[in-house]
Amino acid sequence: MIxxxxxxxxxxxxxxxxxxxxxxxxxxxxxxxxxxxxxxxxTAAMGLSRTLKKNPREIGQQLVALLEKQPAVGRWVESxxxxxxxxxxxxxxxxxxQAVVAEVxxxxxxxxxxxxxxxxxxxxxxxxxxxxPLHVGHGRQAALGDSICRLFESQGWDVTREFYYNxxxxxxxxxxxxxxxxxxxxxxxxDGWPESAYNGDYIGDIAADFAAKxxxxxxxxxxxxxxxxxxxxxxxxxxxxYLRHEQDLDLQAFGVRFDNYYLESSLYADGxxxxxxxxLVAAGKTFEEGGALWLRSTDYGDDKDRVMxxxxxxxxxxxxxxxxxxxxxxxxxxxxxxxxGSDHHGTIARVRAGLQAAGVGIPAGYPDYVLHKMxxxxxxxxxxxxxxxxxxxxxxxxxxxxxxxDAVRFxxxxxxxxxxxxxxxxxxxxxxDENPVFYVQYAHARICSVLAQYQxxxxxxxxxxxxxxAPSEYALMLxxxxxxxxxxxxxxxxxxxxxxxxxxxxxxxxHSYYAAERFLVDDPALARARMALLAATAQVxxxxxxxxxxxxxxxxxxxxxxxxxx
Numbered sequence: 062m063i064x065x066x067x068x069x070x071x072x073x074x075x076x077x078x079x080x081x082x083x084x085x086x087x088x089x090x091x092x093x094x095x096x097x098x099x100x101x102x103x104t105a106a107m108g109l110s111r112t113l114k115k116n117p118r119e120i121g122q123q124l125v126a127l128l129e130k131q132p133a134v135g136r137w138v139e140s141x142x143x144x145x146x147x148x149x150x151x152x153x154x155x156x157x158x159q160a161v162v163a164e165v166x167x168x169x170x171x172x173x174x175x176x177x178x179x180x181x182x183x184x185x186x187x188x189x190x191x192x193x194p195l196h197v198g199h200g201r202q203a204a205l206g207d208s209i210c211r212l213f214e215s216q217g218w219d220v221t222r223e224f225y226y227n228x229x230x231x232x233x234x235x236x237x238x239x240x241x242x243x244x245x246x247x248x249x250x251x252d253g254w255p256e257s258a259y260n261g262d263y264i265g266d267i268a269a270d271f272a273a274k275x276x277x278x279x280x281x282x283x284x285x286x287x288x289x290x291x292x293x294x295x296x297x298x299x300x301x302x303y304l305r306h307e308q309d310l311d312l313q314a315f316g317v318r319f320d321n322y323y324l325e326s327s328l329y330a331d332g333x334x335x336x337x338x339x340x341l342v343a344a345g346k347t348f349e350e351g352g353a354l355w356l357r358s359t360d361y362g363d364d365k366d367r368v369m370x371x372x373x374x375x376x377x378x379x380x381x382x383x384x385x386x387x388x389x390x391x392x393x394x395x396x397x398x399x400x401x402g403s404d405h406h407g408t409i410a411r412v413r414a415g416l417q418a419a420g421v422g423i424p425a426g427y428p429d430y431v432l433h434k435m436x437x438x439x440x441x442x443x444x445x446x447x448x449x450x451x452x453x454x455x456x457x458x459x460x461x462x463x464x465x466x467d468a469v470r471f472x473x474x475x476x477x478x479x480x481x482x483x484x485x486x487x488x489x490x491x492x493x494d495e496n497p498v499f500y501v502q503y504a505h506a507r508i509c510s511v512l513a514q515y516q517x518x519x520x521x522x523x524x525x526x527x528x529x530x531a532p533s534e535y536a537l538m539l540x541x542x543x544x545x546x547x548x549x550x551x552x553x554x555x556x557x558x559x560x561x562x563x564x565x566x567x568x569x570x571x572h573s574y575y576a577a578e579r580f581l582v583d584d585p586a587l588a589r590a591r592m593a594l595l596a597a598t599a600q601v602x603x604x605x606x607x608x609x610x611x612x613x614x615x616x617x618x619x620x621x622x623x624x625x626x627x
Contacts, residue, residue, distance in 0.1 A: 062161035062542040065137040065153065066090065069101070072131035077105060079127055080120070084112045090151075092543075099142065099150035100158070100539060106147035117147030125149060158535055159526040161542040165597035166521060172604060173545040178217035181393055184210050186400035187312070187319075188225040191304035192236045193261060195311045197436045197484065198402055200457035203317045204473040204610070205433060206400040208557035211608045216552045221394070222318065225385065227325040228301050235259065236304075237297035243268035244290040260453065267303045271296060279305035281322035311457050315466060316610045328381045328388070337384040337419060338369065338376075346418035361414035379408050383415035390416075390423050397428035398555065403479065406432055431555045433478040440486040464489040467611045471498035474609050475561040492617075497565055501602065502614050504568040508599040509615040511580050512592060521593035528590040533574040537598060540570045544601050548608070560608045567605070571598050 074088035086108050090101040106121040113120060121143045128134050128141060128149075137157040142150045165172050186206025189199050210220045227233065239258040247253055249260040258264075270277070271286040277299065284302040287295045312318070328334050338354070341347050346357050352372035359366050369380050389397050399405075409430055416423045438445040438455045440463070445455050460469045468489040475497060476482050494500050529538065544563070551559040580591045603613040 062153070062157050062159075062538065063164050063545060065133075065157040065160060066101070066542070068133035069137055069151070072128060072133040073103065073105075076124055076127035076131060080124055081109055081113060084109070093150055096536065098144065099140075099152040101151040101153070103149040103151070104147075106149065110147070118143060121147040121149050155527065155530060155535075158538045158542070159529050161538050162524075162526050162529070162593050162597045163522070165541055165600050166593065169600060170604060170607075172600065173548050174215050175217040175549075177219065179219075180217075180395060181219045181221070182213060182396035182398070183221045183223055183389055183392075183394040184213070184398045184400065185223045185225055187308075187317075188401070189308060190227045190232055191301045191308065192232050193259060193304065194263060195308055195457040196454045197438060197457060197460060198433075200315065200460060200469060201433050201436055201473045201478075201482070202400050202402070203312065203315055203457070204470050205431060205478055205557060207317045208474055208560070208609050209398060209400065209431065209552075209555055211610070212548065212552040212557060212560070215548050215608065218396075221320045223321045223323055224319045225323045225325065226305075229326045233297060233301060236300050237293060239264045240267050240271065240296050240300045241290060241293065244272060244296070263304075263307070267300050270303065271299050277302045277306050280309050280319070281305065314461055315457060315470070323385070325381055325385075328384045333384040333388060334376060334381050337380065337387060337415075340419045340421070341369070341415065344418055344420050356411070356415060356418065358411050358414035358418075361410075361417050363410040363414050367411045367414075379411045379415065382408060382412050383419065386412060386416055386428060387419060387421055387423070390421065390427070398431060399428050400431045400433065400478075403432045403434050405430075429555070431478050434481050436473070437481070437483045438486065439483055442487075445486075460484065460486070467502070468496075468498050470610050471501075471561060474557050477556070477558050497561070498611065499617075500572075501564045501568045501606065502612070503617060504571045505599055505602045505606075505613045506615060506617045507575060508571070508595045508602075511595055512599070514581055515588070515592050517585055517589050517592065521589065521596055524589045524593040525586050526590055526593065528587045529594055531574075531578055533570075533577040534591075534594060537567075537570045537574050537594065540567045541597055541601050544605065557609065560605055564602070564605050564609075567598070567602060571602075 070088050070090070073090075074085075077085040077088060086105050089105075091104055093099050093102045103124070106117040106124060109115075109120050110117045125141050125143060128138075134141070137154055138151050139154045140152045142152070144150055168174075184206050186202050186209075187195070187199050188202075189195055195203075206222070210222055214220050235255075235257050236259060238255055242254060242258060243265050248265070249258070272288055272290075274286045274288040276283060276285040279302050282302050282305060284298045286299045289295065341356060342354075346360065347369065348355050348357065348366075353368050354370040355366050356369050357366055367379065368377050370376050386397065412428075413426065416427060417425060438460070447453060447455070457469070463486050469484075472484055472489055473482070488496055489498070490496075492499055529535075547559060547563045551557060578591070580588065580595065582588050582591075599613075606613045
């Protein structure tokens with residue numbers, strides 16, 4: 062069906078060019094709102110009505126007449142019908158629908174993927190300062206960022222995953238102070254315990270390992286403790302390395318990797334912050350007032366000008382962000398996506414303003430942002446707010462331990478990033494159709510069970526796909542054919558939740574097929590054709606689950622192996 066759709070798109074483009082040579086819209090198909098209306102829909106007639114000064118239905122009739130002259134339409138289309146004000150519904154011939162099975166089996170893991178396009182991009186996500194374990198908000202960032210990376214890789218981009226963090230500043234100083242207090246025998250609640258200190262049990266673990274003169278290794282650093290409670294800088298460096306190591310373990314447990322770690326402190330050490338300020342001053346985009354240096358960010362659409370350097374000489378936090386993004390651009394990343402919490406919304410305009418004002422050739426709208434809202438965790442019907450280990454919040458590791466990596470990744474990606482999300486631990490543990498990740502994985506396991514029972518020829522390349530004519534088979538094949546377009550759209554719109562929606566729809570189409578038809582039938586040709594359809598469905602389920610970093614089990618069940626539909 063993929064080939065059929067491509068040929069039909071070319072036929073539609075040719076017909077539109079003939080109908081409206083000076084104003085032909087882009088050839089595109091939509092999915093009819095009701096399956097009974099057909100397989101594909103064309104809405105171009107409504108858009109051309111004003112241009113051609115004709116009734117949309119009249120334009121639709123002309124377009125149908127032009128389409129009927131196209132060889133591809135004769136080859137793949139069973140009927141063309143005009144509906145409503147000018148919709149054109151296409152009903153495909155069975156061969157067009159059936160062809161997708163062979164296309165999936167031939168494509169395998171590569172089905173739906175595009176070849177390399179030669180373009181480089183970076184996705185920056187998680188970017189947690191090393192002051193404590195990763196919380197569930199970081200988990201949502203990790204799920205979003207990693208899935209966005211996988212989606213863009215599916216579209217041919219060369220993607221770099223980057224983790225940016227601050228290894229200095231007030232928060233890191235509080236971390237060092239907290240650890241030093243533990244080394245001196247203080248604990249939360251004691252007289253002398255600093256109000257700004259971190260209270261989680263992990264601070265005691267850091268202090269104990271520092272006192273034992275241990276060495277910690279993180280992905281981007283290593284440090285050996287001196288054991289001296291008065292070695293403030295050593296305590297700071299050890300605590301940062303310790304928590305970076307802990308974060309690495311959390312991310313490994315979550316199945317997320319990074320290609321590069323970037324330190325905020327390096328922007329100062331390398332002179333990038335000062336160089337950025339000089340660029341902005343030289344460009345005439347700054348002014349001084351009240352002893353502070355300001356950026357004229359209103360010149361670029363911001364609601365007010367922003368302070369760059371405060372009267373005490375310290376830079377505000379968006380200045381190193383501007384320097385960092387200039388560095389990203391200079392490193393050759395023509396496209397950059399930042400996945401951050403919704404509390405970063407206010408920084409977008411000022412960072413983009415700074416990048417435009419710097420005059421280094423960065424295009425407007427650089428970088429792109431995906432902002433997510435936080436997660437509420439429910440367990441036993443009650444909201445969970447505190448983790449003993451973290452002291453003040455639920456950690457990513459808590460969610461994984463309570464449920465599973467697959468459940469956490471699927472759940473955290475299953476809603477649009479900018480919507481509130483309630484993570485129901487009890488639902489994520491259920492082994493029934495209420496649990497969406499179970500529902501999808503169970504579809505794959507069911508298929509594997511049926512295929513394992515099949516005694517016929519294992520190579521489905523020569524299967525007679527014309528035998529696939531049942532309504533539930535048509536519905537399932539249409540879902541398979543929708544996969545490449547869904548991937549393209551999900552990447553373009555930074556919408557990995559579309560993959561989760563698609564998986565639920567594909568699983569539903571399979572489960573309906575499973576309930577409607579028998580597979581291990583006495584007719585060898587029909588059985589082989591149905592095995593081919595099942596194998597193709599399993600392949601697309603695996604491919605789509607992989608986009609979310611979720612596994613595709615070959616066996617599971619509702620406390621038992623899945624039943625087989627014979």
